[in-house]
Amino acid sequence: MPTSSRRPRAAAASSTGPSRGSVRATLALVLFLALVAGGVATWRYDLLDGRLDALIGTGPDAPATGDPAAVAPPPGLDLPPVVAPGPVADASSTGGSLDAAAVRSALAPYLRDPDLGRHVRVAVAPLGDAPVVFASGSRPAIPASTTKLVTTVAARLALGPDHVFSTSVRLGPTEGAKGTRAALTLVGGGDPFLERAPTTPDGDAWPYPARADVATLAEATAAVLGEQGVRRVRLSYDDSLFTGPAINPTWEDDYIPGVVTPTSALWVDVGRTLSRSSRVDDPSGEAAGAFAASLRGAGIKVSGSPTPGSAASRSRVVAQVDSAPLSQIVQRVVDVSDNEASEALLRHIGIAEYDDGSTDSGRRGVRALLRSAGVRLAGSTFYDGSGLSRANRAEPGVLLDVLRLAADPTRPDLRAAVEGLPVAGFTGSLRLRMDEGPPAGLGRVRAKTGTLRAVSSLAGLGTDLDGTVFAFVLMADAIALEDTLDARQALDSAAAALGACRCSG
Incomplete structure (x- = not known):
């Protein structure tokens, strides 16, 4: 769950260096100008995650670390020595309840952001089999790379945590x-x-x-x-x-x-x-x-x-x-959102279930395995293992079910999928994100990111200020091209708001 120590924010930098926010804004502007210079047709957000990872050192070859102090700041910052503060959060409880009104109030300012477009899906629920306390939107949405949660959990179901290739x-x-x-x-x-x-x-x-x-x-x-x-x-x-x-x-x-x-x-x-x-x-x-x-x-x-x-x-x-072992591979796939590895795992699911290493058999295997595990798949269809396909559609409830299944203390064989989730502001694909919303959300949220052209999504776990652990899904798939970064920030801030909320009932 959340880390026990917190990395100094860029605001702590000396006055002679640029702030973390300004460095990040400059990087986004440089990237935007570079892509525009290459032609509007190349401005594809399904390329952005990997290319941005390469620029900031969070891609498939970047070191994985659970120590926030070991994460290097962006170039150009003059930061003071790291002094470990107190714990980010009190001890977490997987058995707490959530107050629906409090969750709704925490999310409302961010879900009203017009940058999110006309189709937004949201779901929040405690761990376990408790009912969903907040749900919004209709019709399945494009899940983008949150699909990897589905693939990796299915792979663990098919092969077990110790399987090697x-x-x-x-x-x-x-x-x-x-x-x-x-x-x-x-x-x-x-x-x-x-x-x-x-x-x-x-x-x-x-x-x-x-x-x-x-x-x-x-x-x-x-x-x-x-x-x-x-x-x-x-x-x-x-x-x-x-x-x-x-x-x-x-x-x-x-x-x-x-x-x-x-x-x-x-x-x-x-x-x-x-x-x-x-x-x-x-x-x-x-x-x-x-x-x-x-x-x-x-x-x-x-x-x-x-x-x-x-x-x-x-x-x-x-x-x-x-x-x-597969458990370690799954952690890496989820942390850095590795597309190729996800597609390979989908083929292995097909082999394990039907002795056929094709994408079609892998897809059939995913549905069969998840249904047997109690995941409700109605209305959701996955055409690949990585989430690159824009034909994929997912109900938020599917991702909630997958997250709660992987976090179930009685299923340690599945736990790697949530252990690998990036930590907001610290690791993986969330290393440089969630720093502009409620600051108490930093370190309290772990989530799989998803980015395609006009699509942004987050699905993961968080701990509110009362120590209750919850699962959440945030999806928007009708974003105007020019609003993509702002929409992503709105979803980041919504997730951070849940971590910064006293939402326990």
Whole structure:
């Protein structure tokens, strides 16, 4: 739940440095001008989250930390030493009740903001199975990246918290003089965070969670081959674990390759180039090429370029690397809103439920798993795992049910989905947000963000000033383009107001 210490606000900076708010406003203005310069057609808020993350250091490669004092301030600030204040909140209670009138009063000033547009959905409820105390709006709304809460909880239901994804190398029959050449196959296991090396290009450790990598896999493979006298191999790669289209047909045409990588059971660096500055069209081939380069570096000659294929029936596993447990992967996905990893998890749900790694089977699996767990899905439809699809529709009650299910103390197997929720003002995609609403809301709200063109959403947990824990969903999907940032701020402030409210009954 909320953090126990609080990072100094920018207002505490010396008078010689810009305030946090001014730095943030300048960054938003620079980003706006840059995008406008590139043409109005490129002004897509489904691109904004990832690009802003890259600018401020909160993206998929940013370190995850639960310590507010460890979060670096924006450049240009001269901050005094951190002095830990008292607790942000009193001890929380999951069994408290909420007063509907108090919740309505806390939200009202922000929900009246015209920047939110003509379609706003809101729902607030205590944890457990207590009734919803406040609901507003009609018709399902576009959930954007809050969809990841649905996907990650379903993945935990399907696979369990300790499940790992294995990338292996299989060796076929040897040939040539004294068996010096062999058929080698790199087999993708759908590891969302498989990397090309054990460290980042700068030589740093990968951020949480720990990552498997193809360089380590190549070294282990070379050691086994050396023991068997194999010095040369023909290399193929097998990415057949995932089936069906690699690109979701409901995505916008220009999502590939700028926004998301085609989904593959075999990729490195989530389908990015060596510099990680752009995505590749053939992530499986890129991964195989990286593995081949590492094999050569380990003393094994690789004939030609890797080719698509499948492991021979008589082949055997000679080396394998495993991902971090699913619980840790889920935490990371929710914290930094990783689109590629979410899509990989959706395919794994299909495999677990129907032995088919397609998006369609994953979607069917999500509905079946959530229904069995008591989540009411009427009126909600999810076409992907990440929330990039504008065809997705969600009732706030679905997200409330998913949050309350994951927070249920009797379901520790699902808890990673809420443990990974960013903390307002401190971590992940909320690191630089919620600093303009009621200040008592900072540190009291954890939420999954969602941003698409004309869409903004938040879904998460909070603790009011009386210590009662609640779940909330805020969604707006008819926002005027020019009002997007202001609308997002209005929702942020509404969530902060709940944390700053004495709403307990």
